[in-house]
Amino acid sequence: MLLLALDTATPAVTVALHDGTAVVAASSQVDARRHGELLLPAVDRILAEAGTGLDAVTGVVVGIGPGPYTGLRVGLMTADTFGFALGVPVHGVCTLDGLAYAADVEDGPFVVATDARRKEVYWARYSDSRTRVSEPSVDRPADIADQVAGLPAVGAGALLYPDVFPVAHGPEHVSAAALASLAAERLAAGVELPAPRPLYLRRPDAQVPKNYKVVTPQ
Numbered sequence: 001m002l003l004l005a006l007d008t009a010t011p012a013v014t015v016a017l018h019d020g021t022a023v024v025a026a027s028s029q030v031d032a033r034r035h036g037e038l039l040l041p042a043v044d045r046i047l048a049e050a051g052t053g054l055d056a057v058t059g060v061v062v063g064i065g066p067g068p069y070t071g072l073r074v075g076l077m078t079a080d081t082f083g084f085a086l087g088v089p090v091h092g093v094c095t096l097d098g099l100a101y102a103a104d105v106e107d108g109p110f111v112v113a114t115d116a117r118r119k120e121v122y123w124a125r126y127s128d129s130r131t132r133v134s135e136p137s138v139d140r141p142a143d144i145a146d147q148v149a150g151l152p153a154v155g156a157g158a159l160l161y162p163d164v165f166p167v168a169h170g171p172e173h174v175s176a177a178a179l180a181s182l183a184a185e186r187l188a189a190g191v192e193l194p195a196p197r198p199l200y201l202r203r204p205d206a207q208v209p210k211n212y213k214v215v216t217p218q
Contacts, residue, residue, distance in 0.1 A: 001187075004057045004082065005180035006039065008075035009067030009095040010114055010156065012173035013038040017050050018061075018180035020188070025050040026177040035074040059088050061183040063095040063174060065199035066122040066136045067114070072198050079196055092194040093183050095174050096136055096155075100126045102171050102178035103154040109133070111148045113141075113157030113165065114173075121157035122201065123148075130182070138201040141165070 001020030008014075011032035017025045025046035029038050047054060062079035065072045083090035096112045103110070105128065113123040116138050123144065125134040137144075141157075141164040148164065158168035186193060 001059070001184070002052070002057050003059050003061050003180050003184060004043070004054075005061035005176040005183065006043070006075050006079060007063030007095055007098065007174050007176050007179055008035040008039060009063045009065040009072045010173040011071075012175070013042060014174065014176040014179075015039070015042040015046050016176035016180045017046055017052075017057075018177075018184050020184055023177045023180060026175065028173070028175055030173060032071065035071045039074060039078055054082070055086065057082070057086055057088060059187075060086075060090045060196075061093055061176075061179055061193075062090060062196050063098060063176075063179055064092040064194060064196060065095050066116070066138060066201045067095060067199075068117065069198075069200055072200070076196055076198055083196075090196045091183055091187070092196040093179050094124075094132070094136060094194070094199065095179075096122065096124045097132060098174040098176075098179040098182060099155050099171060100129050100132065101182045102175055103169075104129050105152065105154070108152075110152040110154065111158065111165070113153055113155045113161075115157045115160055116201075121161070123157065125151070130185075136199055136201065 003018040005016045014028040027042045113121040116122045141161040153165035153168040156172040158165035
């Protein structure tokens with residue numbers, strides 16, 4: 001097994017290789033405006049670091065969000081392209097699940113929250129670092145204060161709103177190393193991973209105008 005994992009659902013452009021036992025190479029850069037520019041060079045870099053070629057990859061793992069439309073689609077389209085070109089399966093993993101796994105929280109429930117912009121967070125509740133107990137959602141922090149009260153929280157979204165998430169800590173952004181490790185663990189256990197389809201949770205900012213102005217001669 002050699003899994004190529006990547007995620008662009010947060011400001012981090014993150015890539016990793018996992019051989020089924022451990023992460024063999026990883027790269028993460030935080031730059032929310034350059035997902036498209038940074039992703040493929042990062043893939044080349046970790047392949048070189050691992051001393052292997054793209055043709056050795058047996059599967060692709062991609063973070064499916066939730067995340068902003070523009071950033072999220074970069075990773076998903078790249079993963080689909082790799083899968084098609086190599087003839088290998090593409091597995092989805094919820095980005096929030098990757099953050100929960102990296103947090104390695106041992107005792108009690110906790111929350112993962114990433115920055116959804118517009119003064120909102122993408123979030124979900126977990127009973128432990130491997131078990132999500134609610135569907136990913138997007139909300140204003142004040143609207144979920146009662147639901148997350150007293151729970152530890154992980155992620156950049158939690159760190160942005162200390163009034164709602166007073167017990168917040170890192171990691172801020174997901175790492176592909178955590179996504180790859182979680183995916184390898186679940187695949188080894190025979191768990192079917194989600195399809196590589198995006199969790200947008202809200203409509204894109206760009207909208208088709210309702211009324212077109214006529215500019216052609218009548």
